[in-house]
Amino acid sequence: MNLNQKVNEISDVPKLIRLCREKACLGLYEDSSIRFTAALKIIKQHCKTLTDYYILNRWKTAEKSIQEERKLVNKLAETTNKSKEQSKHQDERPIQSACSEIKHINLRKIANLECKSNIKTKADISDEQKRIIVAPADISRFGGLMPFEHHQIPHEYIQYNEKGNIINPSDLMNQDLQKNKKDFDPDIDAYSESCSSEHSGRGGKQPAQQKKPKMQLPKDPDVWDPPDPLPQKNQKVRQTAGRRNERQNRPANFFKNAPSPKSNIKRKYEKPWIVPPKKEKKKAKSYLEYVYPDEEGPDADLIKSLEKEVILRNPNVSFDDIADLDDAKRVLEEAVVYPLMMPKFFRGIRRPSKGVCLFGPPGTGKTMLAKAIATLGETTFISISAAALSTKWRGESERLVRILFDIARFYAPTTIFIDEIDSLASKRGNGEHESSRKVKTEFFIQMDGVTSGTTSEYLEESKDSPSKNIMVLAATNRPWDLDEAIIRRLEKRVYIPLPKEKGRKALFDLNLKNIGLSDDIDWDILVDKTKGYSGADINNLCRDAALMPMRRILTQGRFNVKEVISMQDQFEEPLSMKDFLDALSNVNPSVGDEYLEKYAKWAFEFGST
Numbered sequence: 299m300n301l302n303q304k305v306n307e308i309s310d311v312p313k314l315i316r317l318c319r320e321k322a323c324l325g326l327y328e329d330s331s332i333r334f335t336a337a338l339k340i341i342k343q344h345c346k347t348l349t350d351y352y353i354l355n356r357w358k359t360a361e362k363s364i365q366e367e368r369k370l371v372n373k374l375a376e377t378t379n380k381s382k383e384q385s386k387h388q389d390e391r392p393i394q395s396a397c398s399e400i401k402h403i404n405l406r407k408i409a410n411l412e413c414k415s416n417i418k419t420k421a422d423i424s425d426e427q428k429r430i431i432v433a434p435a436d437i438s439r440f441g442g443l444m445p446f447e448h449h450q451i452p453h454e455y456i457q458y459n460e461k462g463n464i465i466n467p468s469d470l471m472n473q474d475l476q477k478n479k480k481d482f483d484p485d486i487d488a489y490s491e492s493c494s495s496e497h498s499g500r501g502g503k504q505p506a507q508q509k510k511p512k513m514q515l516p517k518d519p520d521v522w523d524p525p526d527p528l529p530q531k532n533q534k535v536r537q538t539a540g541r542r543n544e545r546q547n548r549p550a551n552f553f554k555n556a557p558s559p560k561s562n563i564k565r566k567y568e569k570p571w572i573v574p575p576k577k578e579k580k581k582a583k584s585y586l587e588y589v590y591p592d593e594e595g596p597d598a599d600l601i602k603s604l605e606k607e608v609i610l611r612n613p614n615v616s617f618d619d620i621a622d623l624d625d626a627k628r629v630l631e632e633a634v635v636y637p638l639m640m641p642k643f644f645r646g647i648r649r650p651s652k653g654v655c656l657f658g659p660p661g662t663g664k665t666m667l668a669k670a671i672a673t674l675g676e677t678t679f680i681s682i683s684a685a686a687l688s689t690k691w692r693g694e695s696e697r698l699v700r701i702l703f704d705i706a707r708f709y710a711p712t713t714i715f716i717d718e719i720d721s722l723a724s725k726r727g728n729g730e731h732e733s734s735r736k737v738k739t740e741f742f743i744q745m746d747g748v749t750s751g752t753t754s755e756y757l758e759e760s761k762d763s764p765s766k767n768i769m770v771l772a773a774t775n776r777p778w779d780l781d782e783a784i785i786r787r788l789e790k791r792v793y794i795p796l797p798k799e800k801g802r803k804a805l806f807d808l809n810l811k812n813i814g815l816s817d818d819i820d821w822d823i824l825v826d827k828t829k830g831y832s833g834a835d836i837n838n839l840c841r842d843a844a845l846m847p848m849r850r851i852l853t854q855g856r857f858n859v860k861e862v863i864s865m866q867d868q869f870e871e872p873l874s875m876k877d878f879l880d881a882l883s884n885v886n887p888s889v890g891d892e893y894l895e896k897y898a899k900w901a902f903e904f905g906s907t
């Protein structure tokens with residue numbers, strides 16, 4: 299890739315990033331930072347065009363790590379600039395300090411590098427070893443090698459000798475220093491010599507310049523001395539003598555300002571190459587916060603409105619609030635509640651059903667049953683009508699189904715209640731619209747993922763904790779319209795019939811528990827007369843009967859609003875048999891006989907007990 303080439307395409311970003319890293323390795327931190335910024339800009343623009351939030355998420359993660367890399371490079375640039383500035387201002391230290399630091403720091407780093415690497419020939423370089431980065435070209439400029447993890451050594455920086463062996467970077471360094479030494483001030487050169495003989499421990503003849511005291515620089519506590527070479531057998535006596543000579547020749551104030559090795563001087567400069575320990579990720583409070591921490595993203599609005607409208611934390615309906623339906627309650631407890639409460643038992647062949655379908659005439663308590671199950675199992679309750687899916691969110695339904703299941707997994711254990719499932723998963727036919735076919739397919743895919751595992755990370759997390767399950771509960775008044783594929787997936791199909799005699803009496807009791815009743819009421823007659831009434835119909839009948847005392851008083855004359863309000867205590871009169879009989883003439887059953895036959899037939903064919 300040409301360095302000056304303009305990059306605008308997202309496909310060029312990887313190359314650009316590689317270039318940034320190479321620049322950073324070369325010590326051209328500012329240049330690297332500029333290119334990082336360009337790459338980030340391209341990514342940001344590309345993100346605006348993305349609609350798939352999975353892909354968007356991945357780009358966002360990449361963007362974050364690139365931002366971190368740029369931050370690191372900026373810090374390095376800052377540190378380098380600072381040290382350049384310092385060397386400008388401190389007249390006494392400039393090249394001298396650079397010289398000593400280069401020697402010490404680089405030796406340390408190279409030693410470090412050597413320890414980590416057993417590289418001898420080209421073939422010996424493993425990928426892991428290539429991860430240790432050397433910045434050979436700029437060693438002498440910035441006096442330091444940065445262990446720059448996550449990058450590979452560009453091949454052009456590894457040098458080989460004629461035999462094909464890798465040249466030790468420290469040899470290169472020494473050659474570099476020898477070359478540079480020629481340009482140094484003779485005084486500084488002498489100081490460097492004195493330092494090197496001090497550290498190496500070699501005695502012998504001292505250079506003439508060493509006799510006069512030169513500038514004495516304090517010893518940097520962060521700089522390690524180069525290691526002493528191992529003494530050779532026949533050199534031992536000579537070395538000891540050399541050391542003595544050296545000590546004798548040392549100026550009196552040589553270590554005057556040098557800090558003692560035990561001093562508590564702390565480092566004052568930053569070490570941007572040290573990656574701080576990762577902070578523990580804060581647990582997101584909502585699904586929106588989890589996918590879009592800054593609340594911005596292509597699906598943000600959809601998720602927001604879904605979280606607001608469909609999630610019901612505690613529906614607060616108990617089985618006691620539901621009259622009759624004992625068989626249905628038992629089947630549902632076994633199919634839905636117990637698997638959530640005893641996940642260990644409900645494994646393997648005892649695995650819970652993928653979904654449960656409640657079917658039956660309208661107003662028989664299907665929604666109430668679903669809410670009671672969610673309350674009992676202490677699960678998050680997501681309630682959505684399939685009709686709303688295909689009308690309110692038209693065009694987005696397919697995405698919506700996926701998000702809905704993702705939200706459910708996030709808040710697991712969750713009960714997803716889909717009312718009017720027939721309008722979402724009706725029989726497929728030739729005239730079917732493309733979009734509704736797609737929604738159906740997405741729904742089937744998500745349902746399959748409910749127990750068999752999907753790409754979702756929540757389910758991955760929940761593998762070891764089966765209690766983090768989701769359960770699909772569907773309800774329909776038209777089970778015969780359902781597609782075979784959904785019938786198969788809704789493994790338990792529970793018939794919720796019209797209430798029988800006992801159920802109707804229980805419904806009267808439940809609806810009238812806070813109302814005054816007179817003794818003349820014949821419940822047998824009322825139960826008999828309400829045959830074919832649903833729970834909702836009986837609820838209507840009781841409400842109508844409860845208003846009868848008020849209507850009776852108000853028909854006696856013409857009253858204004860204030861007068862009506864002042865008379866409200868009289869409306870509390872106990873209900874009589876007549877009130878119920880009058881109400882019966884106002885409220886008719888809502889389910890026709892022909893439908894009852896159809897339900898019974900479908901229950902016989904597909905229902906579960």
Ligand SMILES: Nc1ncnc2c1ncn2[C@@H]1O[C@H](COP(=O)(O)OP(=O)(O)OP(=O)(O)O)[C@@H](O)[C@H]1O
Nearest residue numbers: 619620621660661662663664665666775833834837
């Ligand atoms: N078994 C019951 N116990 C108590 N109340 C009931 C029962 N069945 C119905 N009801 C009453 O009927 C109303 C409607 O019930 P629900 O919404 O659960 O019926 P549904 O079967 O879901 O109806 P639809 O199929 O039309 O959605 C409830 O608010 C409740 O007052």
